[in-house]
Amino acid sequence: MHGTWWTRAMKGLPMAQSEQTVAIKVTEHGWLSTFQDLGREHSEFMGVPCGGAADQHSAALANILVGNHRSATTIEIMGGRFAFTPQAPVLISVTGAPADVTVNGEPVRLWEPVCVPSKARVVIANARNGMRNYLAFNGSLSTDLFMGSAAPEARMGFPQVIAAGQALELRTAYTGFEHPYLTQPLFRLPVPVPAFSPGPWTVDIVEGPETDAAEGIRELLATREYTVTPTSNHVGLRLDGPVVHPKGLGEIVSHGVPIGAFEIPHGDELIILGRYRTLTAGYPIVAFATKACLPMLGQACPGQKMRFRWVTHQHAVQTHREEQQRLMALEERVGNLFAAVGLPLQASTAPQSAAA
Amino acid sequence: MVSVAAGSAEERQAGSRRLREILLEVRPYGLQDVVAGVDSLLVEFDCLAVSHEQLAQTIRLAVAGLGLDGHQADGDFTQFVIPMVVNDEFAPDLGDVAAELGIRPEEVLGRLEASELSINLLASAMAPMMGTVQFPGQVSRCKEPRTNVASGSVMVAGTNAIIQPFPGPTGWKVIGRTPLTICDIHEDPATSYKPGDKVHFKVVPESEWALLEGQFLRAANARDVVDPSDEGTSHGAV
Numbered sequence: 001m002h003g004t005w006w007t008r009a010m011k012g013l014p015m016a017q018s019e020q021t022v023a024i025k026v027t028e029h030g031w032l033s034t035f036q037d038l039g040r041e042h043s044e045f046m047g048v049p050c051g052g053a054a055d056q057h058s059a060a061l062a063n064i065l066v067g068n069h070r071s072a073t074t075i076e077i078m079g080g081r082f083a084f085t086p087q088a089p090v091l092i093s094v095t096g097a098p099a100d101v102t103v104n105g106e107p108v109r110l111w112e113p114v115c116v117p118s119k120a121r122v123v124i125a126n127a128r129n130g131m132r133n134y135l136a137f138n139g140s141l142s143t144d145l146f147m148g149s150a151a152p153e154a155r156m157g158f159p160q161v162i163a164a165g166q167a168l169e170l171r172t173a174y175t176g177f178e179h180p181y182l183t184q185p186l187f188r189l190p191v192p193v194p195a196f197s198p199g200p201w202t203v204d205i206v207e208g209p210e211t212d213a214a215e216g217i218r219e220l221l222a223t224r225e226y227t228v229t230p231t232s233n234h235v236g237l238r239l240d241g242p243v244v245h246p247k248g249l250g251e252i253v254s255h256g257v258p259i260g261a262f263e264i265p266h267g268d269e270l271i272i273l274g275r276y277r278t279l280t281a282g283y284p285i286v287a288f289a290t291k292a293c294l295p296m297l298g299q300a301c302p303g304q305k306m307r308f309r310w311v312t313h314q315h316a317v318q319t320h321r322e323e324q325q326r327l328m329a330l331e332e333r334v335g336n337l338f339a340a341v342g343l344p345l346q347a348s349t350a351p352q353s354a355a356a
Numbered sequence: 357m358v359s360v361a362a363g364s365a366e367e368r369q370a371g372s373r374r375l376r377e378i379l380l381e382v383r384p385y386g387l388q389d390v391v392a393g394v395d396s397l398l399v400e401f402d403c404l405a406v407s408h409e410q411l412a413q414t415i416r417l418a419v420a421g422l423g424l425d426g427h428q429a430d431g432d433f434t435q436f437v438i439p440m441v442v443n444d445e446f447a448p449d450l451g452d453v454a455a456e457l458g459i460r461p462e463e464v465l466g467r468l469e470a471s472e473l474s475i476n477l478l479a480s481a482m483a484p485m486m487g488t489v490q491f492p493g494q495v496s497r498c499k500e501p502r503t504n505v506a507s508g509s510v511m512v513a514g515t516n517a518i519i520q521p522f523p524g525p526t527g528w529k530v531i532g533r534t535p536l537t538i539c540d541i542h543e544d545p546a547t548s549y550k551p552g553d554k555v556h557f558k559v560v561p562e563s564e565w566a567l568l569e570g571q572f573l574r575a576a577n578a579r580d581v582v583d584p585s586d587e588g589t590s591h592g593a594v
Contacts, residue, residue, distance in 0.1 A: 044389040044400065045380065047478035146541050155522055156481050156541050209357070255357060256391030256398025278480050279391045291403070317403050324404060 018344070019139070020175070022088040024168040027121070030080030035141065035160040036134070038071045039275060040149040049276050050259075051151040054234055054298030055132055057194065057323070058095040062136035064331050065093035065113050065191070067338045067345040073143055073150040075135040075162060081125040082135070084168075089176035090116045091138035091343065097130025097299060098196050111191045113138075113334075113343075115177045129196040130299040138344060139172025173344035189333055192326045194296065200225060200305035203293045206316050208262060210284035213246035217286045220244065221262075221308040226270060230302040234276040236263075237300055243270050246284045254280045260289035260297070272297055290316035292323050358397045358415065368395035373476060373551075374424050375415075382422075384414040392477040392551075433474075434553045434575060438519070439560040439568060440510050440532040449498070449529035453512065457493050464531065465559055467491055473517060473555040481524070482539045482547050486517045486555055501527035508534045510557065517557075521547075532559065535568040548575035 026033075038059060039052020053059030053076060060070040075082075077096075094101050094110045101108050104120045110133075116122055124133055143150045143160070152160040162168070211217060226241030243264050256279060257263070263271045263283040272289060274297070289297055290311060300306070311319075338345050358375060375397050379390055386406030391398040401411050442450065442465060454461040473486035495512050502525060505511070509520040511528035518528060521539035539547045549555075560568075 042389055044391050045376070045478075047480055047482045050389070147546075153541075155524060156539070156546075157522070158541055253394045253396075255393030255396045258398060258400065280393055280479065313408065317407075321404055 018173045019171050020088065020173075022086055022090060022139075022170045022172055024090070024137070024170055025085045025087065026083070026162055026164055026166045026168060027085060028081050028083040028123075029162055029164045029166075030077050030082040030124075032078045032080075033082055033162045034076050034152045035073055035143045035150040035162065036076035036152070037073050037150045039151050040147045043147045043149075044256075044279055046147075047279065048147060048153065048156070049279055051153055051234075051276050052149065053132075053134065053151075054275060055096060055130075055134070055295040056298070057192075057295035057327075058132070058299075059134045060327060061111065061191065061330070062093050062095040062134040064327065064334055065095070065111070065189070066091050066136045066138040067113075067334060067343060068136060068138065069346050070327070072136065072346065073141045075141075077124055077127075077133040077135060078131060079127060081123060082133075083121060083123045085119055085121050086116060086170070088118050089174060090170065090172065091174045091177070092116055092122070093136050094124055094133055095136075096133035097127040099127040099133055100125050111193050112189070113187055117176070129198055129301075131301050132299060137170050137172065138174045139170050139346075142169035142171065177341075177343065187337065189337070190326070190330055192323070192330070194299075196299070200307050201296055201300070202307050202309055203296065204290040204311045204316065204319065205262065205287040205293075205308050206290060206311060206313055208285040208287045210246045210249065211286050213249055214244050214264065214284065214286045215247065216244045217264075218310065221287060222310055224307075226306045226308075228300045228302050228304040228306065229269075232300070232302060234274050236274050236277055237272040237297060239270040239272065239306065241270060243268055246286070249284060252282045252284060254282045257281050257285065258288065260291070260294050261285045262287040262289070274298065290319060292316070292319040357393070358399055365395065369476075371395075371424050372397050375419065376477075376551075378418050378422050379415065382414075382418045384411060384418065386411055432552065434549065436549060436553060436555045436573065437558050438510075438534050438536065438538075438555055438573065439558050439564065440534045441562050441565050442532040442559055443562055446509070446533035447531045450531045453495050453529050453531055456495060457491055459492065464491075468512070468517065468531070468557050469559060471556075473557075475549055475551050475553045475555060476516075477551050478547070479518060481521050483518050483521050484538070484547075484549055484553075484555070488515045489517050491515050495529055497527040498529060501525055502530075505530060506533065508536065508538070510534060532557075535565050536571050536573045538573045540572055543572055548573050 036053050038056055039050040044050055059074055062074050063070050063072045092114050101110060102123045103116055108114045127133055146153055146158045152158060220242050224242055226239040229238045229240050231238050245264060257273055259273055259275055261273045263285055265283050335345060372395050376390055376392050386401045388402055389400045450461050454464050467490045471490045475484045475486050477485050479485045494514050497513050504523055505520050505526050507520055507522050509530045510532040511518050511530050513528045519538050
């Protein structure tokens with residue numbers, strides 16, 4: 001049952017012949033930057049929330065775009081200015097909220113593989129209409145793991161915070177990319193980029209166990225606008241807006257709560273649970289966000305307006321399936337492209353890090 | 357969320373514990389994780405690998421095959437004796453708990469020490485949730501939850517006990533503190549205990565705090581934490 005709880009990633013593994021270790025010098029760390037991945041597997045039965053990137057879509061895409069497994073370790077940047085200089089060429093991608101990304105002062109695009117020359121200064125700043133950016137490097141970032149994952153678990157003493165002055169260790173087979181005409185190769189990839197629109201966001205929801213007991217909540221959620229408040233965090237989004245309290249339920253005994261649950265606690269607010277939620281609670285649940293909408297919730301800033309749209313379970317599953325198919329299609333295209341131009345891919349047969 | 361349809365509260369709780377065992381043993385295809393509630397089980401699964409209906413059927417079949425009348429093998433658990441220190445600072449709610457139960461504070465502690473507790477589940481941050489404390493009634497939660505309770509705090513609510521593994525908020529009533537570290541992510545595994553293990557609390561004099569402070573609660577056969585006042589007994593597993 002127990003795998004390795006606490007291991008220096010990559011240590012003790014033989015280094016592939018073609019791989020080298022590259023130091024990444026972090027010069028500015030933004031407001032809060034951490035190592036991050038898609039979270040823990042098989043940890044919640046032990047009382048540890050899965051955690052992981054709040055915007056799983058952007059984190060997975062960042063990795064896919066540099067030829068990594070989706071679950072590879074990335075850097076999650078929450079606001080401010082993050083800057084680094086690699087001591088050798090690296091292949092990166094930046095995804096998430098619209099932001100300004102420059103390499104030696106030249107703007108480069110998000111949601112694309114970017115070839116960074118040795119000793120170039122890379123800056124990620126001015127994120128807008130969203131909370132988080134994900135930075136992936138082709139190869140493997142060296143970091144500690146807890147229950148098989150690099151995701152922070154601050155409460156249990158695993159903060160994973162990255163600070164200016166730190167030198168990160170990257171193991172990569174990428175050694176630079178030469179093209180006869182272009183300094184940046186043009187990759188035309190079918191990348192499903194989320195909208196990050198400035199207006200209200202529409203979140204799909206399905207009914208929850210206490211929807212019917214909260215008389216009028218269907219109409220409220222379907223018609224009114226809700227605003228994300230500043231007390232929101234990775235535990236949950238707190239929203240301002242009209243709520244009704246369910247009647248006749250008595251005391252609800254403590255039960256497991258999934259990510260995306262809409263709780264109405266005793267006060268007049270609505271909480272949408274995030275990936276670092278407390279795993280059990282006794283509050284009524286009046287709706288669930290669909291799986292396909294969770295990444296959007298992970299990007300919501302304080303002040304963001306939201307509207308909700310009731311959908312069926314079948315619709316929710318279908319939307320999730322379509323999104324996964326788009327990611328798989330992109331993986332295939334990146335695989336073919338990288339193979340054709342000789343860029344290194346993380347071996348698809350390599351075993352994924354086993355969760356505890 | 358899955359729960360056992362009928363029966364008393366006690367039966368539903370036992371049933372959900374058994375259901376958890378069954379699912380962790382059978383590991384139905386598509387199952388990702390489970391979260392135990394008091395009398396229910398949250399089942400997390402990959403809805404692209406298996407449909408709601410398919411998984412529900414697999415669970416029903418597994419339950420029909422293995423039975424809900426738990427047959428957890430006896431002896432498949434570890435016993436722990438966990439020392440705790442009680443003073444004004446460590447036990448701010450002891451007086452309230454005694455008043456609510458209508459017994460003296462010493463008797464509250466006596467009943468806790470006399471109870472053989474079973475770890476029902478690991479709650480938030482691997483906190484061991486235990487039952488059943490032989491109290492004459494139910495202990496209520498704090499009206500205003502505390503925002504920061506020290507790690508090692510021994511707490512009660514209803515007829516359950518729990519230990520706070522890391523500092524943080526809680527609404528449980530605090531009646532003592534263990535000097536041992538019960539969860540440490542640098543250890544492998546991070547806790548020595550698991551659901552199904554048995555726990556006895558033992559109130560020790562404050563003078564022993566310094567000796568025991570910070571030691572990791574060990575699993576079976578580790579005898580590095582010896583209670584000097586009680587020959588032959590070790591804290592941690594016996």
